[in-house]
Amino acid sequence: MTQVTAERLKILRGKIYELMELYPSYQAALLPSFFAAEEIFGFISPEAIGEISNVTGVPAAEIRGVASFYAMYKTKPMGRHIIQLCTNVSCMIEGAYSLVEYLKEKYGLTPGGTTPDGRFSLVIMECIGACGTAPAMILDTDSYENLTKDRLDTLLESYK
């Protein structure tokens, strides 16, 4: 998690103004602003919500309501790296649940949880569009497919 500073809030503000130009209504800039806030602070912090509200004029309560509707937004602080693992049908029949088990055994990582050292968070995903190369996950913003326990192991080691 990155600290909230006046400087970083200013960066967010500039970004929101840029985004607002792409749409005929200020509210439409909300979803992309959330991604920008995550990039800057690691999650959509209360301060970021305040800033988005100030700039767009959308009430903070509504902003929270919108953010919480979508599964992918980080509305609380998360680990340094986020594992988004699919367990939907195609991934399930190719062994996704045994990978969930493995993450628990090896890293003490449970769905929705974060490792004690703050290195990884695990989010269980519905289909991520990699069903032909199942099981699959997104790690931060990279996609990995045809996962096995061994491959998962090697991969995670490269994310410090």
Added chain:
Amino acid sequence: MDERIILRNTEDPHNASIAGYMAYGGYKALEQAVGEMTPRDIIDEIKSSGLRGRGGAGFPTGMKWQFASLDPKFPKYLVCNADEGEPGTFKDRPILEHNPHLLIEGMIISAYALQSTRGYIYLRGEYPHAKRILERAIEEALASGYLGNDILSKHFRFNLTVHSGAGAYICGEETALLDSLEGRRGLPRLKPPFPVNSGLWGKPTIVNNVETFANIPYIVSQGAKAYASIGVKDCPGPKLFSVSGRVNKPGVYELPMGISLREIIYTHCGGIKGGGALKGVIPGGISTPIIAPENIDCPMDFVHLPKYGSMLGSGAVMVFDDTVCIVRVYERAMKFFEHESCGKCTPCREGTAWMRAILGRIERGDASERDLETLQDVAENVTGKTFCPLGDGAAGVLLAAMKTYREEFEYHIKNKRCKVQ
């Protein structure tokens, strides 16, 4: 079909750049459209091609365009639905990642035909890689004068923005997508009015799937007749099928509409993994009813599949062999529907949770005969009573599975364990 149209040249990594795309004749169709055709000509050509929307509903594209073009309100918005969130579906991904300019060219031609000046690609948040590729492709198209305020020096103006979704399946439904694009929770809207007349910010809006747009350049450059000669009557053209599950060669295949499931599985995908027996096939993504092995000769198109009690949907073929437990598949599927129910209407919000709970008991071996009856009853009561297709689909696919694989559900209850393990 030997010549691929949508996945053409996608094995060449340069095809994703504008130079690579143009080396294969890219943007010729746009030049032809803007240089030689009126918007009306293009709409007529699309209409006579018989193209049907590739997002799932299969509505005739030309007709949709005509409705929007007749509406005098301005501006008109053009939206690409790139939110393929239906489990099993990954057909649009190769276009987005390996043929982005085909999509962009298709959208620019559509914008010209519809006199739209503003377009958005609503891309699912799960495709961050595709976002980078699309954004670069848009930059390139701008720099080459194919996008922007004076396209090809013809005073035609169109700007395009990629807008990321954030993991809500319901936003694949076009009206929920529009709400989401406007910066709100993605809840389906009451229809009518339809988006063609009142969509984004109340203005006429055309929403088409990625694959639909990818067909446009070919129809413009080769003509409606050439296009209609591919596929079957009433459902012409090529179709992308994303195949997953227990086949030897899963992946995305471009094949003519109307091809049989048997050919897809045994000719193109190399048959069943490990040589096992085929148990069932979901033909169009998790919300289309499962097909039993004896019916796999059914032609894959919008017209024939309903006769076999299913639907083409997105063309996401999911193959199950005899190592797969059907109860487990539908328990997981119901968990998905419960999770993705937007909560707007009671039968779906409560029904999916209830069905998932009962399926969980059956799967664990904790259920009684009575539970099976209740499950059937709940599913029947959800059917036809939901605001949008999500709830209806959830109940429908479960009912179909319970009918065809009844004894498997009963086995779970009686023996308190799975038949296949």
